[in-house]
Amino acid sequence: MGLSTTPAGVVLDLGNVLIDWQPALAIAAGVGAVEAQRFLEAEDFDFMAWNHEQDSGRPWADGVAEVRRTHPHWAAHADAYLEHFPASLGEVPGTTQIVRELHDHGVPLIGLTNWSDELYYPYAAPRFEVLRMLDDVVVSGEVKAAKPDPRAYEIAAERSGLPLERLVFVDDKQLNVDAAVALGMDGIVFTDATALRADLRARGLPV
Template sequence: MTPAGVVLDLGNVLIDWQPALAIAAGVGSVEAEKFLTADDFDFMAWNHEQDSGRSWADGVDEVRRSHPHWLPHARAYLDHFPASLSEVPGSLEVVRDLHGAGIRLVGLTNWSDELYYPHAAPHFEVLRLLDDVVVSGEVKAAKPDPRAYEIAADRAGLPFDRLAFVDDKQLNVDAAAALGMDGILFTGAAELRTELRSRSLPI
């Protein structure tokens, strides 16, 4: 069955996210690498808490209490966050074609609402082509939590089995497929276009 809508991850699918660039802007590239590969601190797990709805003030306070030696690095990421963002090559054109064909398009992103709305929403054309965006920090549900996919399907106005889902993380694709969505692992815009065409979408 040809999907009637497409649910798209944002980070590293539509918008390239490189946290090292933001951290390096504050403390330098060597320190950024140390922070992101530290044995005593899991940056991705810490960031996921803010993506799931914890405030950045509380997130930074946690670092201050538990890992004070990493506090300048955590602050650097927050203070220079826009430096971590850029367009994923080719993705805008894919979304533009889907939008032009009248395909229902919903973003589903693990992203803090405190950072998404000021630093992403106003600045990337691709986001303005989406019919809606589900921001995990706002709805307090982050992938692979099934609730995040349920909210996206509700925003799309379509059942799971009429939606294709695109993400760069296999874990998130598998979670979508378990709910009945047509999961597509993103490896690049050209490959995504091929995958969507194979599903008879007009792109």
């Protein structure tokens, strides 16, 4: 999509775009900051890949049981992340205001997040005002499709009522943006709110 074409709607990642996510803070709340860092940097365990399984729909009880079975020395760390998960969440500066402006102008807004439904609905949905300004949120753990799976983007388009090529997608990971662009969406790699505002404005959106 060229910049001369204004997107009809915006699809937004949540983690580290609208909601700050720092897993180290949750793990540290249970086992301390040093142990949290050891766990996240471990050579024998890939926290992000493990977490992605729950984001894709695996129950957390099964995910934690797997750690206990295969990496028992990390079991307390995995338990700490789950038990103290709310401590990992905060607000990304500036993006709530951008969403508010888009919302106030009637621009269709869809969230598309890699997030376990077991953790999203109790801990994020009621806490963050920005989420209530979105028309809908596609939660990967609920739909069993996580970015960069093409199905995740297709579900977001279905929820928006707009074709993929009329949507611009915002995510902090290049991999996820590349997958969106491959499907015909416009794509923006998020770095901060100032850059996002400029990128959206360049596309003719009212921010």
